[in-house]
Amino acid sequence: MRIKTLLVSCATLSLFVACGGDDGAGSGYTTENADADEGEDGDTMGESGEDTDGSTDGDSDSTDSGDGGIPIEPDNMIDNFEDGDNALIPNGGRQGYWYTFNDASEGSTQSPAEDAVAPEMGGAAGTSMAMHTTGSGFAEWGAGIGIDLNNAGDPEGMTNGVKMPYDSSSYTGIVLMAKGNSQIRASVQLSSTIPPEEGGTCELDCDPHGKVLLLTDEWQQFTLPFDELNQEGWGSPAAWDSSIVVGIQFKAGKDTDFDFWVDEIGFY
Template sequence: MKTRVFLRGFNLAIAGLAVAAFAACGDDDGGGSGGAGGAGGAGSATSGTVDPSTTTTGTTDPTTSTSTAASTSATTGSGGGPQTIEMIDDMEDGDNALLPAGGRVGYWYTFNDGTEGATQNPPPDPEGTGETPFTMAELDPARGQSAHAARSWGTGFEGWGIGFGFDLSSADGAKTEYDASAYTGITLWAKVGPGSGTGAVVLISDPGTDPVGGACSDQCDPWKKDLAVTEEWQQFTIPFADMKQGGWGDPAGTAQIDATKLYSIQFQITDAASFDLYIDDLGFYN
């Protein structure tokens, strides 16, 4: 089992500032959700298909006998019918490393607002000791064929809350750019546990919104999309073209995300005393 983790405290502090600011100012774009479906096999580079021209919400997987899916239109930034998903991580190996595909080298980590006395699991490891590595949670019941998911939960936070995510290219601990321009966006499954806050968001950084890019430092304002999470599994299909900055920090200098130079993908949940967020079968689609 891989347990590699790296020092990234400065970048995580920037991410926290981002959420604190845009939580206060709100968001004018809604998260897309997709029809429930079974997970791909462990270690596979592709796990299924998604139609980026629609957004569907369902409460069951197609591996079960019934479904309550309903369709609504969604803006994708590109046309076309069903497209292939390239899996970033299906979580089935249980460790903290991304699937070794597409030149990606990254490791899951957690972070939070530092509220005294609050708890987050898995706990953050800003020193990179590897003593408490991020590991995948076992799903009970399983979601179709998927038996594991990335999960972070906690209580007692009074600031912007908690988060978890990974860098797409961080060999030897040095975060570098990852070219995702071959893809239209990302797709993932998500839900929250009982009693959890539901103010979830996905953040992606590029040179204009990450300290490593040199265009910002303590006012980095990453590209974001709200996720309308519930206690039921939903698939979210998020085109890069739909992501916007929070509007609180340094402008990126571009009208939309630079998919040729991505750094990190992170998930945060805010404005609640209790947090319990699950992410599964995360991939790029085109």
């Protein structure tokens, strides 16, 4: 199995969102304002291949948005999966393909396979399609799904391509819908937090900026405000710079039987 690494020396990763059932949208949107970076059992979800003890840096509250949450302007939509393929929507010069990644633990499984990543029926808010992944048996650092924002790549997923920066400085953050059976970490990768072999400048212990999302079996809207994303603290420090965003990853931690969905992902 091909492994996509988020980190250099520790072979890790994370970032976009989802839910744990095959049915459609929930009865309404909620907005998740979690800043927590805590792992499932009170450990931080490090992507360096090892968890470190820690505590959340804030409570994680979900509030009903009432009016349907933060709207995404058509030109700002990264992907809503309604076209049924594994490519993002080519708005604003963006290009990239969805992929899966994992730590390749012996006996582990993840669906979809790396060469068959595609949306499934059952989108958020009454839409048709969403991205969905399930898996178990990952004992090192976990598994997830991701999308690059400026990577010609390979639609068959057989080559990674080079992650090029995408200037996101005109936006406040990223918004998405997600549901699932556990928490995941959403990470926004920068050129400075990926290794040189992927097109970045991070030489050691690449620690992307992100945020923990506490999922439920109902679709919720989550926001990733750029000024609130943090590194986990185990890797090389890197200043946040929204002009060099390369992609988004969503990762379930190790020793987790995960089942999550993401949909309606865009800038705001």
